Amino acid sequence: MSHANAAASPVIDALVAAFGADEVLAGDASPRHLKDWSGVAGGVPLAILRPRSTDELSRMVAICHAHGQRVVAQGGLTGLVGGAVPGEGEVVVSLERMNRIESIDVDSGTATVQAGAVLQAVQDACCEAGALLAVDLGARGSCQLGGNVATNAGGNRVIRYGNTRESVLGLEVVLADGTVLSMMNRMAKNNAGMDLKHLFIGSEGVLGIVTRVVLRLQPLPRGTSTALVALQDYTAALRFLRHAQQSLSGQVSAFEIMWRDYLETAVEANRLRRPLAGDYPVYVLIDMHCGQPETDGQRFEAMLEQAIEAGWILDAAIAQSVADAEAFWAIRDGIAEVLRDYAPTLNFDVSVPVADIGDCAARVRANLERDWPQLRALFFGHVGDGNLHVVVCRVPQDADSLHRIEDAVYSVVREQGGSVSAEHGIGRLKRDWLHYSRSEAEIALMRTLKTALDPQGILNPGRMI
Secondary structure (H helix, E strand, O other): OOHHHHHOOHHHHHHHHHHOOOOEEEOOOOHHHHOOOOOOOOOOOOEEEOOOOHHHHHHHHHHHHHOOOOEEEEOOOOOOOOOOOOOOOOEEEEOOOOOOEEEEEOOOOEEEEEOOOEHHHHHHHHHHHOEEOOOEOOOOOOOEHHHHHHHOOOEOOHHHHOOHHHHEEEEEEEOOOOOEEEEOOOOOOOOOOOOOHHHHOOOOOOOOEEEEEEEEOEEOOOEEEEEEEEEOOHHHHHHHHHHHHHHOOOOEEEEEEEEHHHHHHHHHHHOOOOOOOOOOOEEEEEEEEEOOHHHHHHHHHHHHHHHHHHOOOOEEEEOOOHHHHHHHHHHHOOHHHHHHHOOOOEEEEEEOOHHHHHHHHHHHHHHHHHHOOOOOEEEEEEHHHOEEEEEEOOOOOOHHHHHHHHHHHHHHHHHOOOEOEOOOOOOOOOHHHHHHOOOHHHHHHHHHHHHHHOOOOOEOOOOOO
């Protein structure tokens, strides 16, 4: 769309008059704003808005509200459910310029950031100040804190520190009419009425646009012990997890499972070295945050030795350096290259009770091999929090096949009382499957909240509900 065509819209006229062409780009002026990692096909928006402050964003949204203009909020565009992909005729609000780290208060254990701040930049700044931001995921170099909050992102450290929700103390949000709702609480304890921030954490931008965040920080570990271990099956992995948690007194900070198919594919796609010489059915990447690196390291090694003696693990490679640990993590975080090399893919992010993950994976694999023996399916996930990822590679693109493959996965999840979305959200791709995990009454209440806060339905329309 040209500037001339965009300007033919009254809402674009009003936005350009108020903010100028630098902050109101024509919809086709920036192709990177037209898609995210999901591969969902969208449309060309009327314009891309790039506010620098909450006040500017508030005024932009108020103008859109006055014209009944649909708006889609964008963060780092690392989502896998199409929630940030614009539809034809929508207006994009990109938070990329609202990326300031406002303050880091180590004594209070808080960091205050704008929503467009990139996760890794905030992690690094907190580390330099002597504190840990526990939110961590593979897209750390691109994803933004506002998007992490809007999707209640999970990631690698949930087993010890919880989802993003547990790291959020306060929020600032712009509502559908432009009202700024300030909930910038900096205390761990605050029971002065309803804690409204939880309405917006995980609501995927359909109730309001997150603009600033107060994050809870953790003590910075003095060291980390990391190992990649090989196991016979999921039952052994579960026993090993319980042993590790008990032996290390709750210091396990990551416990990532990879079935053979995923590890082999990630190693190949990323041209990585295999840490273990043998070929094993299941692998676990285990990580421990240490307070006393030398003595804790000895405890970590003793825990592994006990697990080998008990027969729960078959082999182990212990990281001897930071470079070793990064090499192990490169395998687990190598999913982006897998998605690139084996496109088109269908990506599943589901959760079931921890004890049922092995059975869930086996049943899903059996369903896929029965009906699509030619397809490669990769299994990995976060065992400690019940999260299983499945990537089905080079899938046929006709609607019937896609639906049947999805049902092959989601039907198992529904039967096990699980969730069709563990950490990526619903967006567009999972909207029609939401009823597999939420009751009619729950979905009705979601719609009631949406109508109350956004009666015109202009914020992220067609996403989630």
